[in-house]
Amino acid sequence: MKTNTLVLASRPHGEPTAAHFRFEEQELPALQPGTVLLKTRYVSVDPYMRGRMSSAKSYVAPFAVNEPLSGGVVAEVVESQSTTLPVGSLVVGNLPWQEYCVAPEKSVSLIPAGSQAPASYYLGLLGMPGLTAYFGLLDICQPKPGETVVVSGAAGAVGMVVGQLAKLQGARVIGTAGSDEKVARLLQLGFDEAFNYKTADVAASLAAAAPNGVDCYFDNVGGAITDAVYNLLNKHARIALCGQISLYNSTTEPVGPRPEAKLLKTSARLQGFIVSDYLPRWPEGVRQLTEWYNQGKLQFDETVVEGFENIPAAFLGLFAGENTGKAVVKVA
């Protein structure tokens, strides 16, 4: 059978556009023993995918031009030659952006039947973004009660979880976001302070929100917000470098104030990471996040775009800050 497939048409230089994507019909292979035919239900679009659209070496291999893009997908088993995945099962895995696909049973994970969370949360709170928040905050930042934690991109899928986890640790939490609506949502979620970096004086707002300095910084954004945080670091501050979305579409090498002297004076630690660094501990993370969610201690937002044909728009929307929480595409 043939299925609608989204391929990388060309590599963007700078801001990606719809022209860098192309839809085409691709033939699926026949089912073999141990494989399943999957119908895509939810597609995850994530900022890290911008890096994979370039040819530069990074922590994940680049997408190939004229080949399907791929990422986190929730899908339903519609035909099965697997003994572990019966028809009707919902699974999550790293899968090609196709309406249907054929996948080995071992390449996907079964979504627990009794889960209180919607299936799409396995692309968000209980998936890669939630685990990124969990390990980056708890393992790298290690906030202590009463410490001050700053989260940039706080209304995104990762940042929203980071802030709530930091509150669970007893920290004071400051978030930055790109609209007044997002700021209001962060305050509802329990953030102590939040401000709109597009309209506020970033350095002054941060300094006012962190009168005792900054002990932990979870950075999703980079650029001017990060520059401002560096000026407020306390002794032995910990910085989890998770993303730099403000710089991903830069066409020249980004330049800014050098941070080293500030990190040196404060004996600060800055740790780059990717969630796969913690692969052996993922089950622990999913278990703990699920427990906190079931106990009502964590909330989560999704921005759902409908229709397979709208995946490029949903992805491009990430860089315009259109999503609050996790951006997912629901496929009919």
Place this chain on the structure above:
Amino acid sequence: MKTNTLVLASRPHGEPTAAHFRFEEQELPALQPGTVLLKTRYVSVDPYMRGRMSSAKSYVAPFAVNEPLSGGVVAEVVESQSTTLPVGSLVVGNLPWQEYCVAPEKSVSLIPAGSQAPASYYLGLLGMPGLTAYFGLLDICQPKPGETVVVSGAAGAVGMVVGQLAKLQGARVIGTAGSDEKVARLLQLGFDEAFNYKTADVAASLAAAAPNGVDCYFDNVGGAITDAVYNLLNKHARIALCGQISLYNSTTEPVGPRPEAKLLKTSARLQGFIVSDYLPRWPEGVRQLTEWYNQGKLQFDETVVEGFENIPAAFLGLFAGENTGKAVVKVA
């Protein structure tokens, strides 16, 4: 009695000069029980002192204008009201820049009588710089056999020890220095590669010297050398941020390529530190460095300037790269 004293005449903006120092006679207090009269033998001049000449908050309190400067000093007890420090003892401590001074016995440490090392080494290999190298390399960088370690400012008091310690750990060691003579000395000390950053193409030389990338970077210098290292980091690289001497006299905020994306992609860790972070472990460090020195496994160089009146020149010489190894002033 009065003694010749070196005070901070004014705070430098940018490059310090002799005009920022002033010699004056100061009256010493009378000896009290538990204090000693010390005659200064060796005065340590160190890059970090530049920071203390400014009023900006840093990890050590600023020097006060019109007050004596201070730092590491080796001195001889010439009068004693101490039961632990008899006349003739050699001690080391953080002391004012005076030809004579009165100090509480608890503010100084006795130099072991049977030490195979010259007394001045307690300002260098067996003092603050050696301990800085020891903890920064072994605790932060943690080089493994076969890994590649880069040391900037490698011919300085700290860098020279870092490189030798990295060789003792079985690593491949690359050093940067500011003259061909220093480069030759590094190769004698067992560095695998070394180059003169003033005459070489830094990025090309580093890339050629590190064909397998960089696992550890011990940074004394900052600026262009550090920028080049960031481009060569291997996955899970460790960076010990020890000094930024190339930027200390900058009169504007230093600007450069943003490192965050590079640290993120490699899951690298960057840790600022000051040797006092490791205060509880200093005895361990001195014991281990002394053992390796006594076994002939560590060599150390000093650049000795003679005469109390030449302390400012020796200090200013640090920023011109005049010293190989530890810069000390020998006081008659």
